[in-house]
Amino acid sequence: xxxxxxxxxxxxxxxxxxxxxxxxxxxxxxxxxxxxxxxxxxxxxxxxxxxxxxxxxxxxxxxxxxxxxxxxxxxxxxxxxxxxxxxxxxxxxxxxxxxxxxxxxxxxxxxxxxxxxxxxxxxxxxxxxxxxxxxxxxxxxxxxxxxxxxxxxxxxxxxxxxxxxxxxxxxxxxxxxxxxxxxxxxxxxxxxxxxxxxxxxxxxxxxxxxxxxxxxxxxxxxxxxxxxxxxxxxxxxxxxxxxxxxxxxxxxxxxxxxxxxxxxxxxxxxxxxxxxxxxxxxxxxxxxxxxxxxxxxxxxxxxxxxxxxxxxxxxxxxxxxxxxxxxxxxxxxxxxxxxxxxxxxxxxxxxxxxx
Amino acid sequence: xxxxxxxxxxxxxxxxxxxxxxxxxxxxxxxxxxxxxxxxxxxxxxxxxxxxxxxxxxxxxxxxxxxxxxxxxxxxxxxxxxxxxxxxxxxxxxxxxxxxxxxxxxxxxxxxxxxxxxxxxxxxxxxxxxxxxxxxxxxxxxxxxxxxxxxxxxxxxxxxxxxxxxxxxxxxxxxxxxxxxxxxxxxxxxxxxxxxxxxxxxxxxxxxxxxxxxxxxxxxxxxxxxxxxxxxxxxxxxxxxxxxxxxxxxxxxxxxxxxxxxxxxxxxxxxxxxxxxxxxxxxxxxxxxxxxxxxxxxxxxxxxxxxxxxxxxxxxxxxxxxxxxxxxxxxxxxxxxxxxxxxxxxxxxxxxxxx
Numbered sequence: 085x086x087x088x089x090x091x092x093x094x095x096x097x098x099x100x101x102x103x104x105x106x107x108x109x110x111x112x113x114x115x116x117x118x119x120x121x122x123x124x125x126x127x128x129x130x131x132x133x134x135x136x137x138x139x140x141x142x143x144x145x146x147x148x149x150x151x152x153x154x155x156x157x158x159x160x161x162x163x164x165x166x167x168x169x170x171x172x173x174x175x176x177x178x179x180x181x182x183x184x185x186x187x188x189x190x191x192x193x194x195x196x197x198x199x200x201x202x203x204x205x206x207x208x209x210x211x212x213x214x215x216x217x218x219x220x221x222x223x224x225x226x227x228x229x230x231x232x233x234x235x236x237x238x239x240x241x242x243x244x245x246x247x248x249x250x251x252x253x254x255x256x257x258x259x260x261x262x263x264x265x266x267x268x269x270x271x272x273x274x275x276x277x278x279x280x281x282x283x284x285x286x287x288x289x290x291x292x293x294x295x296x297x298x299x300x301x302x303x304x305x306x307x308x309x310x311x312x313x314x315x316x317x318x319x320x321x322x323x324x325x326x327x328x329x330x331x332x333x334x335x336x337x338x339x340x341x342x343x344x345x346x347x348x349x350x351x352x353x354x355x356x357x358x359x360x361x362x363x364x365x366x367x368x369x370x371x372x373x374x375x376x377x378x379x380x381x382x383x384x385x386x387x388x389x390x391x392x393x394x395x396x397x398x399x400x401x402x403x404x405x406x407x408x409x410x411x412x413x414x415x416x417x418x419x420x421x422x423x424x425x426x427x428x429x430x431x432x433x434x435x436x437x438x439x
Numbered sequence: 440x441x442x443x444x445x446x447x448x449x450x451x452x453x454x455x456x457x458x459x460x461x462x463x464x465x466x467x468x469x470x471x472x473x474x475x476x477x478x479x480x481x482x483x484x485x486x487x488x489x490x491x492x493x494x495x496x497x498x499x500x501x502x503x504x505x506x507x508x509x510x511x512x513x514x515x516x517x518x519x520x521x522x523x524x525x526x527x528x529x530x531x532x533x534x535x536x537x538x539x540x541x542x543x544x545x546x547x548x549x550x551x552x553x554x555x556x557x558x559x560x561x562x563x564x565x566x567x568x569x570x571x572x573x574x575x576x577x578x579x580x581x582x583x584x585x586x587x588x589x590x591x592x593x594x595x596x597x598x599x600x601x602x603x604x605x606x607x608x609x610x611x612x613x614x615x616x617x618x619x620x621x622x623x624x625x626x627x628x629x630x631x632x633x634x635x636x637x638x639x640x641x642x643x644x645x646x647x648x649x650x651x652x653x654x655x656x657x658x659x660x661x662x663x664x665x666x667x668x669x670x671x672x673x674x675x676x677x678x679x680x681x682x683x684x685x686x687x688x689x690x691x692x693x694x695x696x697x698x699x700x701x702x703x704x705x706x707x708x709x710x711x712x713x714x715x716x717x718x719x720x721x722x723x724x725x726x727x728x729x730x731x732x733x734x735x736x737x738x739x740x741x742x743x744x745x746x747x748x749x750x751x752x753x754x755x756x757x758x759x760x761x762x763x764x765x766x767x768x769x770x771x772x773x774x775x776x777x778x779x780x781x782x783x784x785x786x787x788x789x790x791x792x793x794x
Contacts, residue, residue, distance in 0.1 A: 086500060086502060118700075118728065118729055119698075119700035119728055119729060119777075119779070120778070122728075123700070144696075144728075144729040145441060145696070145729075145779065147441060147779070148779075164729070165667055165696055165729070165730075166667070168665075168667065168745060168746060169745055169746050185667065185668055186667075186668045186670075186745070188668075188745055189668075189745075204670075206677065206682070207678070207679060207680075208670065208672050208676055208677065208678040208679070208692060208724070208732065209678070209679060209694050209724075209727070209730055209732055210667065210668055210694055210730065213670075234677065234679065234680055234681065234682050235680070235681060235682055238681070241682075243677070243682055310523075312520055312521070312523065312540065312565065313540055313541045313543075313544075313565055315541075315559075315563065315568075317563050321563055322561065322563065322589065322598070323562070323563040323564070324562060324563070324564060324589065325562075325589055325590070326589065326590060326593070327561070327589050327590055327596075327598055337563060339564050339565055341499075341500070341520055343474075344770075344771050344774060344775075345473075345474035345478070345774040349771075350767050350768070350771045351706075351766065351767065369563070369564075372564070373473065373474055373477075373499075373770060373771075373774060374473055374474060374499040374500070374519070374520070375520075375564055375565065377563065377564055390523060390524055390541070390543055390544075391523060391524050411706065412705050412706065413705070415699075415728055416699050416704075416705045416728075419699060419700040419728060419777075420699075420775070422474075422774075423475070423778065424474070424500065424502070424503075
């Protein structure tokens with residue numbers, strides 16, 4: 085009876101279709117599944133998306149690619165971190181395609197098979213420079229050129245136009261090779277950013293790709309913390325480590341089996357909240373490793389018992405809401421969700437465990 | 440070639456012995472292994488400690504207890520979250536001992552076997568109240584009474600003495616039953632806090648149990664981020680999402696295969712640092728999900744190549760140092776360390792993978 089993370093695969097597929105419906109003519113939508121599908125489970129997500137027609141997946145590391153291959157034998161899998169020293173021979177048996185990021189990676193790969201090429205246009209993170217790209221013949225097996233936007237969630241940032249112009253120069257150099265620039269937010273910058281492939285990740289999982297505007301994506305995750313114990317405390321009694329919360333009145337508290345080890349960031353102490361039904365329940369005291377306490381005084385007593393749920397993410401609290409309260413982005417909320425949470429998957433309107 | 444988390448089991452055993460050497464006469468030291476051994480791997484840690492003479496382990500959930508049982512068939516395992524509705528019959532086959540936290544849990548357990556009892560003295564989190572405890576006969580099978588300090592890392596907090604007095608009243612009521620009050624920090628409050636068992640967790644893993652004083656614990660973890668790519672950027676060029684770092688001069692950058700999905704909290708963006716050898720390398724730009732960029736301009740070029748390491752935790756940067764930079768506690772740094780990090784274990788001076 086651990087706390088439960090529900091992942092709505094139908095909503096993920098719906099979000100992928102929403103993106104696909106908005107693409108420029110001829111552009112296709114891949115899906116990004118790195119960090120175990122942003123913490124939600126790469127394998128079941130890949131299977132649901134593959135069934136819906138998604139043929140290309142991006143992950144970060146060789147190990148993630150090997151793990152994903154058995155889930156989607158028929159799909160293309162591209163490894164964003166590329167080929168590291170001594171690992172080229174490990175790609176072939178799993179039909180993994182490296183994103184080559186540097187001259188050493190290009191040399192390491194040689195002509196070992198299909199590959200993608202990452203050209204940096206403003207992240208200064210991975211990728212060869214435009215000048216390097218323009219001096220290079222296409223590596224053998226090159227099937228995709230790719231770049232990545234630094235400020236796609238800020239449509240008015242001049243960086244976006246700058247990167248688009250650099251990207252156009254890359255495409256001109258590698259004529260006839262498919263190209264990809266936009267991830268989630270880039271896709272929503274407009275048709276001219278779409279090129280041949282878009283690579284949505286966070287948007288598939290319900291994170292708003294258009295900061296400050298209505299979210300075009302459906303919510304995907306519901307996080308239900310399980311109540312372990314209900315207690316009443318007297319006025320003046322303190323709660324949790326450091327005694328940082330003091331009850332102003334007699335209060336009823338619910339202690340839930342979830343903590344920062346499960347991804348409820350400790351910085352939400354005395355700031356976060358949950359819902360029991362439609363009642364907002366403030367999080368009181370410091371979040372501990374395995375436990376979090378909520379003030380449930382406002383909740384009807386019949387809704388409070390060991391095993392009852394407090395919703396921490398869902399329709400009333402989005403991933404973006406929790407991220408804002410924690411001073412971060414939805415992406416980090418998702419990847420922080422811990423391994424103790426039981427994952428349950430909704431697929432084609434049926435609820436089940438993974439696989 | 441993912442980034443690597445080295446866990447020094449010899450240091451954990453050494454820390455456990457350090458604690459044991461400081462205990463009041465007759466007091467014994469258990470070990471807390473919840474949240475998969477604070478993110479470091481409960482099974483190998485339990486085996487090393489059991490070999491060294493530790494016979495009692497605490498974990499949070501039934502699932503953690505089941506997983507740990509096969510690693511240490513001969514040890515006592517106590518489940519801190521206790522027995523949830525309908526789960527009593529699942530404890531026996533794995534010889535797990537519940538910490539009973541409430542009247543419903545006491546009723547649920549009945550006389551199903553050995554049990555511990557948690558009496559709350561000031562956390563308002565789990566546990567029956569002192570008044571409830573004083574009105575109860577000892578539950579059948581009771582072998583330990585336990586409470587938990589809220590402010591043990593602040594020795595001058597009056598809460599500590601208050602809780603000690605309440606605890607004395609509990610012990611008086613349950614005469615002849617062993618008792619435990621102190622976790623890591625409580626152990627260092629002094630001999631009168633030791634009772635029959637102390638329950639160190641974080642201190643075993645190198646977190647300082649005495650805030651603001653020299654750390655009596657040896658460091659346990661070393662985190663080596665692997666360099667994927669080295670690049671030079673011109674003055675004025677920006678780094679990462681949101682272009683939040685701009686190179687003041689021509690700079691050399693190293694992009695490492697580690698990100699917030701691996702537990703390098705995003706709030707360390709533009710604030711954290713690492714070491715290459717004895718050179719401090721500042722973290723520049725925003726941390727991304729799978730990648731982090733460091734300014735390595737000060738590092739000799741022969742130390743910079745794909746596959747080289749940047750130390751993010753170790754002798755030069757402790758878990759507590761990183762926690763301070765991130766505005767949290769070492770406990771959360773440890774439990775945030777992600778599943779992609781390869782865990783390697785040092786045991787009896789030999790390096791190996793787990794198990």
